[in-house]
Amino acid sequence: MPRAEEIANLRDExxxxxxxxxxxxxxxxxxxxxxxxxxxxxMQKFAQELPKQRKLRIRKVYLSRVLLDPAGAEHLRTLxxxxxxxxxxxxxxxxxxxxxxxxxxxxxxxxxxxVRKPDLVRGISSLFEAAWRxxxxxxxxxxxxxxxxxxxxxxxxxxxxGSTDEKxxxxxxxxxxxxxxxxxxxxxxxxxxxxxxxGALAREAGLL
Amino acid sequence: MPRAEEIANLRDExxxxxxxxxxxxxxxxxxxxxxxxxxxxxMQKFAQELPKQRKLRIRKVYLSRVLLDPAGAEHLRTLxxxxxxxxxxxxxxxxxxxxxxxxxxxxxxxxxxxVRKPDLVRGISSLFEAAWRxxxxxxxxxxxxxxxxxxxxxxxxxxxxGSTDEKxxxxxxxxxxxxxxxxxxxxxxxxxxxxxxxGALAREAGLL
DNA sequence: GTGTGTTTGGCAGCAAGCTGCCAACGCAGG
DNA sequence: CCTGCGTTGGCAGCTTGCTGCCAAACACAC
Numbered sequence: 001m002p003r004a005e006e007i008a009n010l011r012d013e014x015x016x017x018x019x020x021x022x023x024x025x026x027x028x029x030x031x032x033x034x035x036x037x038x039x040x041x042x043m044q045k046f047a048q049e050l051p052k053q054r055k056l057r058i059r060k061v062y063l064s065r066v067l068l069d070p071a072g073a074e075h076l077r078t079l080x081x082x083x084x085x086x087x088x089x090x091x092x093x094x095x096x097x098x099x100x101x102x103x104x105x106x107x108x109x110x111x112x113x114x115v116r117k118p119d120l121v122r123g124i125s126s127l128f129e130a131a132w133r134x135x136x137x138x139x140x141x142x143x144x145x146x147x148x149x150x151x152x153x154x155x156x157x158x159x160x161x162g163s164t165d166e167k168x169x170x171x172x173x174x175x176x177x178x179x180x181x182x183x184x185x186x187x188x189x190x191x192x193x194x195x196x197x198x199g200a201l202a203r204e205a206g207l208l
Numbered sequence: 209m210p211r212a213e214e215i216a217n218l219r220d221e222x223x224x225x226x227x228x229x230x231x232x233x234x235x236x237x238x239x240x241x242x243x244x245x246x247x248x249x250x251m252q253k254f255a256q257e258l259p260k261q262r263k264l265r266i267r268k269v270y271l272s273r274v275l276l277d278p279a280g281a282e283h284l285r286t287l288x289x290x291x292x293x294x295x296x297x298x299x300x301x302x303x304x305x306x307x308x309x310x311x312x313x314x315x316x317x318x319x320x321x322x323v324r325k326p327d328l329v330r331g332i333s334s335l336f337e338a339a340w341r342x343x344x345x346x347x348x349x350x351x352x353x354x355x356x357x358x359x360x361x362x363x364x365x366x367x368x369x370g371s372t373d374e375k376x377x378x379x380x381x382x383x384x385x386x387x388x389x390x391x392x393x394x395x396x397x398x399x400x401x402x403x404x405x406x407g408a409l410a411r412e413a414g415l416l
Numbered sequence: 417g418t419g420t421g422t423t424t425g426g427c428a429g430c431a432a433g434c435t436g437c438c439a440a441c442g443c444a445g446g
Numbered sequence: 447c448c449t450g451c452g453t454t455g456g457c458a459g460c461t462t463g464c465t466g467c468c469a470a471a472c473a474c475a476c
Contacts, residue, residue: 007215007325091341094334108327115328117215119316124332126302131338133299160408162401165433175455180434193370195433199407200368200416208408373463383425388464402432403463 006117009108016105016112023099031098031128033061033089037072058084061093061135076138086138090206093131101125136206155182160199160208214325217316224313224320231307239306239336241269241297245280266292269301269343284346294346298414301339309333344414360415363390368407368416 010016024030060079066072067088080086095107104115104124115121158168169179183195190205192198202208218224232238268287274280275296288294303315312323312332323329366376377387391403398413400406410416 007328089338091338092334093338094331096331096335106328106331108325108331113325113328113331117316117321119319120215120314120321120323123302123304123314123316123321124335126300127304127332127335127339130297130299130301130342131335134338134342159402159404162405164402164431177435177455177457178453181454184434194367194372194403196367196403196407196410197370199404199409200411201407202404203408203411204416208412372461385425385427385465386423389424392464 006115006120008114008116010112010114012111016114020103020105020112020114023103027056027099029057029098029100031059031096031125031132033093033096033128033131035063035092035095036066037075058082059087059132060084061087061089061132062138063092064088064090080138087132087135088138088206089131089135096124096128098125098128136204152182152186155186156202156207159183159186159195160202214323214328216322216324218320218322220319224322228311228313228322231311235264235307237265237306237308239267239304239333239340241301241304241336241339243271243300243303244274245283266290267295267340268292269295269297269340270346271300272296272298288346295340295343296346297339297343304332304336306333306336344412360390360394363394364410364415367391367394367403368410 008019010019058079062072062076066076076086097105098121099105102116102118102121104121106113106115106124115124154172158171161168163171165179165183166176169176172179174182187193187195187198190198190201192201216227218227266287270280270284274284284294305313306329307313310324310326310329312329314321314323314332323332362380366379369376371379373387373391374384377384380387382390394410395401395403395406398406398409400409
């Protein structure tokens with residue numbers, strides 16, 4: 001039956017930093033999902049100081065809306081520059097921290113739960129890994145795809161529907177030449193040299 | 209601080225069925241990740257009886273290796289026929305059951321943990337959803353992709369590398385005609401009518 | 417060996433995709 | 447009004463992709 005040290009409930013961030021902040025100092029692996037920037041902000045002070053000191057793997061998943069805010073995008077760039085692996089998800093993920101696969105911290109309503117029970121943490125880790133896999137690398141997302149998502153949804157639709165250029169151009173109400181020019185631009189941005197590759201990359205980036 | 213009813217540890221499957229079996233009877237939504245067939249086998253008796261009685265959403269994620277076993281594949285087909293949503297993952301996921309987003313059961317070493325703490329369950333659910341999204345629908349996987357994964361890895365590599373047919377054919381050591389025939393077969397199996405679409409579908413199915 | 421069925425790959429012709437060129441159009445600023 | 451600048455889309459010519467046809471090569475049984 002659960003003992004006090006297996007699951008601890010913390011009321012707010014202050015308590016979290018007090019009680020769990022020191023855990024970060026000893027961690028080799030830090031994985032984190034956050035929906036916006038201000039969550040975990042207290043913990044980030046720790047995280048930002050660490051990379052210089054030791055080899056430490058830092059992984060972060062953010063919601064794509066973070067990129068809409070220039071300051072948010074800048075913050076992610078900084079993290080990336082510091083050596084953290086940053087990914088973007090299109091779906092809400094519960095705010096979660098994992099330390100070395102031994103400790104899980106989950107946002108729990110107003111406060112936090114710190115889970116130490118090994119089997120439970122293993123389960124949560126394994127689920128986090130799946131969430132990690134299903135999200136898009138920030139580098140890719142940032143440099144190329146963010147604006148595409150705004151300007152080319154119809155183009156991507158038509159392409160992934162499998163129709164010919166001719167039909168697609170008519171559908172879009174533009175000339176064949178223009179349609180193909182746009183496809184070429186898209187492929188350029190995606191860094192693809194064939195349409196198959198473009199399709200794969202677009203899907204990979206979560207554009208479809 | 210945790211109370212006894214928030215997290216319960218159960219030694220084995222027998223105990224799980226005794227203590228948690230009845231929970232299934234009252235559930236409207238049942239989500240489950242399993243790495244092979246024999247886990248949860250005791251619980252499955254419950255699961256299989258339910259669909260007829262009530263509208264109940266059943267979701268299951270299995271590892272792809274389940275399909276290698278004909279009996280396993282048959283079992284999944286049965287589940288699918290009974291109205292369960294079945295998906296296939298290429299990565300290990302901790303064995304997990306979620307009931308109505310209110311109760312989580314995680315395989316924990318030799319036994320099981322039954323989690324009722326709402327905030328924790330919510331977190332686990334949210335991670336499970338991500339795992340669900342990152343896996344492939346069984347129907348698609350089963351009917352088309354299973355054999356592709358064995359016979360066409362190089363083809364997929366070449367296609368997604370963006371090289372021309374000519375280079376790719378040389379790389380494979382086959383004639384241009386043969387290479388294109390294989391691409392055509394692949395597209396046929398994928399149900400794609402353009403290479404872009406084929407790329408997107410292949411990526412979607414986790415073939416790349 | 418012979419027969420049978422499958423796979424291969426060259427060829428040829430067509431369809432689709434790609435791109436340079438340029439006239440035509442729309443639009444702000446002078 | 448005109449000038450300059452960007453976008454459009456037709457045309458033309460080229461490359462790439464697609465596929466039916468068929469002979470050659472291979473596999474395997476008899």
